[in-house]
Amino acid sequence: MSHLRPESEPTPDDKPVLAKDEVGEAPAFDDLVEQTHTANVLDPSAKPILTVDNLKMYFPIKSGGVVRRKVGDVQAVDGISFEVPAGGSLGLVGESGCGKSTTGRLITRLYKPTGGSMRFEGHDLAQLTDKEMKPLRREVQMIFQDPYSSLNPRHTVGTIIGTPLQVHGIVPKNKVLGRVQELLEVVGLNPEHYNRYPNEFSGGQRQRIGIARALALQPKVMVADEPVSALDVSIQAQVINLMQDIQAEFGVAFLFIAHDLAIVRHFCPEVAVMYLGKIVEIGDRESIYSHARHPYTQALLSAVPDVKQAVIGGRRERIRLEGDVPSPINPPSGCRFRTRCPLAQEICAKHEPPLLQIGKRHKVACHFPGEIGKHPTEPLTARLLGVDHAGNPDPGASPSTDLDTKPGYDDTWFDLDTKTFARA
Amino acid sequence: MTSTQTTSTTGTPDGAPYLEVTDLTVKFPTADGLVNAVSDLSYSVPLGRTLGIVGESGSGKSVSSMAVLGLHDARSARITGSIKVGGREVVGMDERDLRSLRGNTVSMIFQDALAALHPFYRVGQQLAEAYRVHHPSASKKEARARAIDMLDRVGIPSPKSRVDDFPHQFSGGMRQRVMIAMGLINDPALLIADEPTTALDVTVQAQILDLLQDLQREFNSAIIMITHDLGVIAEIADDVLVMYSGRAVEYGSTREILSHPEMPYTWGLLSSVPDVHSDTNARMIPIPGTPPSLLNPLPGCPFEPRCAHRDKVPGDLCSTTLPELRPGGRGAGHVKRCHLPDPDAIYEAEVLPEIAPDLAKEN
Numbered sequence: 066m067s068h069l070r071p072e073s074e075p076t077p078d079d080k081p082v083l084a085k086d087e088v089g090e091a092p093a094f095d096d097l098v099e100q101t102h103t104a105n106v107l108d109p110s111a112k113p114i115l116t117v118d119n120l121k122m123y124f125p126i127k128s129g130g131v132v133r134r135k136v137g138d139v140q141a142v143d144g145i146s147f148e149v150p151a152g153g154s155l156g157l158v159g160e161s162g163c164g165k166s167t168t169g170r171l172i173t174r175l176y177k178p179t180g181g182s183m184r185f186e187g188h189d190l191a192q193l194t195d196k197e198m199k200p201l202r203r204e205v206q207m208i209f210q211d212p213y214s215s216l217n218p219r220h221t222v223g224t225i226i227g228t229p230l231q232v233h234g235i236v237p238k239n240k241v242l243g244r245v246q247e248l249l250e251v252v253g254l255n256p257e258h259y260n261r262y263p264n265e266f267s268g269g270q271r272q273r274i275g276i277a278r279a280l281a282l283q284p285k286v287m288v289a290d291e292p293v294s295a296l297d298v299s300i301q302a303q304v305i306n307l308m309q310d311i312q313a314e315f316g317v318a319f320l321f322i323a324h325d326l327a328i329v330r331h332f333c334p335e336v337a338v339m340y341l342g343k344i345v346e347i348g349d350r351e352s353i354y355s356h357a358r359h360p361y362t363q364a365l366l367s368a369v370p371d372v373k374q375a376v377i378g379g380r381r382e383r384i385r386l387e388g389d390v391p392s393p394i395n396p397p398s399g400c401r402f403r404t405r406c407p408l409a410q411e412i413c414a415k416h417e418p419p420l421l422q423i424g425k426r427h428k429v430a431c432h433f434p435g436e437i438g439k440h441p442t443e444p445l446t447a448r449l450l451g452v453d454h455a456g457n458p459d460p461g462a463s464p465s466t467d468l469d470t471k472p473g474y475d476d477t478w479f480d481l482d483t484k485t486f487a488r489a
Numbered sequence: 490m491t492s493t494q495t496t497s498t499t500g501t502p503d504g505a506p507y508l509e510v511t512d513l514t515v516k517f518p519t520a521d522g523l524v525n526a527v528s529d530l531s532y533s534v535p536l537g538r539t540l541g542i543v544g545e546s547g548s549g550k551s552v553s554s555m556a557v558l559g560l561h562d563a564r565s566a567r568i569t570g571s572i573k574v575g576g577r578e579v580v581g582m583d584e585r586d587l588r589s590l591r592g593n594t595v596s597m598i599f600q601d602a603l604a605a606l607h608p609f610y611r612v613g614q615q616l617a618e619a620y621r622v623h624h625p626s627a628s629k630k631e632a633r634a635r636a637i638d639m640l641d642r643v644g645i646p647s648p649k650s651r652v653d654d655f656p657h658q659f660s661g662g663m664r665q666r667v668m669i670a671m672g673l674i675n676d677p678a679l680l681i682a683d684e685p686t687t688a689l690d691v692t693v694q695a696q697i698l699d700l701l702q703d704l705q706r707e708f709n710s711a712i713i714m715i716t717h718d719l720g721v722i723a724e725i726a727d728d729v730l731v732m733y734s735g736r737a738v739e740y741g742s743t744r745e746i747l748s749h750p751e752m753p754y755t756w757g758l759l760s761s762v763p764d765v766h767s768d769t770n771a772r773m774i775p776i777p778g779t780p781p782s783l784l785n786p787l788p789g790c791p792f793e794p795r796c797a798h799r800d801k802v803p804g805d806l807c808s809t810t811l812p813e814l815r816p817g818g819r820g821a822g823h824v825k826r827c828h829l830p831d832p833d834a835i836y837e838a839e840v841l842p843e844i845a846p847d848l849a850k851e852n
Contacts, residue, residue, distance in 0.1 A: 091777050094797040098843050104769040160690040161661070267779055297545045298717050302761035302775035324690060331763040331773060354765065368695035369765045370720030372747055373848070385699070386692050388646070389660050 107334030120181035156333030212271035223259035269300035348427035412456030541726030613652035662693035741823035
């Protein structure tokens, strides 16, 4: 990975001018292009490395006073299921407060989940004790959002990257430095800078240090929680390309958490959209970005500013979402999105829509799934739930039994156009 | 250094632009020497138009617009050139006159609404204060009514009760709305928005941008939108000013800049962000390196050390001579600071196929 040329670094003791030899020659445009990647491609045959099933995280709310009784729960994550393919990446998008960061922290076991399972190589990460968890921690690592607060300012870069190596006893003590320098080179930093402190690096360089620290233990899964949102636009592309390099070279699987839908689209061939602790739509890139069927996904996509529309002229019609996300302490009954949904009807308040598979790799949780402007007028899920169109129990209908949301995809699905079950 | 006047392109039929910045230079003395934060910057904004200013951190976007409000310490900052707001010269204006300007005819919306609002005072009190400062004859009751009216206008539900809430009781998007309400309470003719949506979710960002556009239509005010997000520029701005290293490097109408950019730095900004509808064969091409120090400006083009297209300019012109801000091949309204002989052709032939293969094919 010699092409990852170290950036110049503004050091206070050096000459303030950005000297030529310090920055190196800017590569010609063709070389620059060669160092970059196109969007990651989906490998449909990849086996899941991490299977999350019905994961729940409730944070208790305690009352004030002497006896601190539990008065409620913040339902941060409420029964989500997904798979992360080995060497692939799954994107997790949604507004702030939808539980995407909590999900990342559950997978790295920074929190112990309230319920559900997280299967990783024969272990259920949700059930392990802290002691049993320790050897597995090297397999699941995390890249944090804020490169300023996630590095200890009083430790040198060498200590920061070397500590995980020592804690897990990966390399003998006298080899740690060599390994640290290798890692610095992998992430495109100058290996001679191992004894510098984080404050001597720019934001983009600090994020590279964070990536080197996560990479030190050669994990199989990396959770990247908003890895570029704190960086300048021109630096974002550098870090994304670096993460693509790492994925190609070391086969690391990524759970990529971000609110920037365009970056997620570039990095993740599969995307899950979360709203208030639930997955409302999950599918491959094409299904989510071009054939979204959930009104929330559609609203989210229509809100993304589009550079290209200025070229074409005119403005896309935007679906305006009214109000704010409701509180996860007391979420709305039935479908959680119904309070802001333009399509909401009676059934939405009474029944929670099941996450129904509607394509080969596409699931949606909505009573009225459809493309923009073509949402059905009658709930498609009524028959499956055994209710009539207003959501009242229908004595003549028998509810479908296996509506539990499983991770992964089935071979059969409910085709929205023909309204029948289809097969791959 | 000659600076091309860009006023001609933005002038409205109804007269001179409301804000006219001419040859603005801002320098700050530091222990390491003089920082050239802004150099020879000229631009103008007429009423009813929106100017977008883009650039990386440290490119002088915020420093130049803070100068418009006279927010720099007059004892240390060295400001030369001229800033005319509605015909009045701001550079060198005394503090009392500046105070009557700030929040009245010119107001600013800051990025971090939680930091910009006072945590101890109720939202209504803070809004009313902004009103009463510039309307000394108004009673407290009138000011409160005005505050409620503004909260209602920016779309805060049940403003009559929320007016007595504290800032921490509002969500991020609502706080930003309160900031906008405060900025607009005296019907300013010029509104400077410094990254107003950067910390917000896309859905809330869309609401805020819509709100700003509705309010602009209503009050016919001039808006300066400072951002590093070209998507926001595409949504809201009529004209774009691209800044790098304290200088204007490209200027033109939004459509021109986004469809026919002529400066490699603008290409870099466009290529470092993916588009949500783009071809999956599109690449994210970063700008190599980091911005230059502002202490000792380079003799040549400030972007030269990071420019991937420098080899297309004959000789060492780029490293020795600062290019002038001149019209390129796309008419007088589109100016750029670059030595490249035929930038549009290079962009179409080399850059576009990599960052937007689908668009390149259409052309």
